[in-house]
Amino acid sequence: MHNRLQTRSRLAKIGVCQEDSCLLCGCYPETREHLFFQCTYSQTCLKDIMEWLQIKVINWEKEGTWRRLARQAKGSVSRSFVWAVLAAAIYYIWMARIDAFWNMKVPHPRSILKKVMIDSKHRILEVLNRKRTCKDRRWIEDILSRINV
Numbered sequence: 001m002h003n004r005l006q007t008r009s010r011l012a013k014i015g016v017c018q019e020d021s022c023l024l025c026g027c028y029p030e031t032r033e034h035l036f037f038q039c040t041y042s043q044t045c046l047k048d049i050m051e052w053l054q055i056k057v058i059n060w061e062k063e064g065t066w067r068r069l070a071r072q073a074k075g076s077v078s079r080s081f082v083w084a085v086l087a088a089a090i091y092y093i094w095m096a097r098i099d100a101f102w103n104m105k106v107p108h109p110r111s112i113l114k115k116v117m118i119d120s121k122h123r124i125l126e127v128l129n130r131k132r133t134c135k136d137r138r139w140i141e142d143i144l145s146r147i148n149v
């Protein structure tokens with residue numbers, strides 16, 4: 001999926017775009033690695049989200065962070081939920097970048113968290129409606145209780 005993203009450094013390379021600095025933080029060339037792993041904007045969004053899920057994050061800057069985050073969730077229910085949350089996060093970070101490109105404004109990381117929470121709420125309720133183990137249920141209810149939007 002990532003390979004299709006037209007980051008500005010790629011556009012600059014093929015001559016479409018003059019500048020290649022990241023639209024979200026303005027500091028570094030906007031490569032895929034930067035946008036989703038090293039960018040302080042993305043990291044702030046992810047940190048908020050991981051705080052909500054109560055997942056501890058180590059080694060932010062390394063590629064594979066997202067995979068490691070999902071792996072920290074124990075059990076298939078929580079893991080698939082974390083993957084869905086991460087997919088939503090990637091989507092909204094990318095949308096923020098598009099917004100920055102066309103409208104020259106960057107949404108506050110908190111608003112990304114809110115959007116991810118709203119999206120996830122539907123999914124979480126769907127999961128709760130199915131038969132689950134007590135452990136899964138407690139984990140899900142816990143996350144649900146921390147959604148404050």
Ligand SMILES: [Zn+2]
Pocket residue numbers: 022023024025026027028034035038039040041
């Ligand atoms: Zn950046």
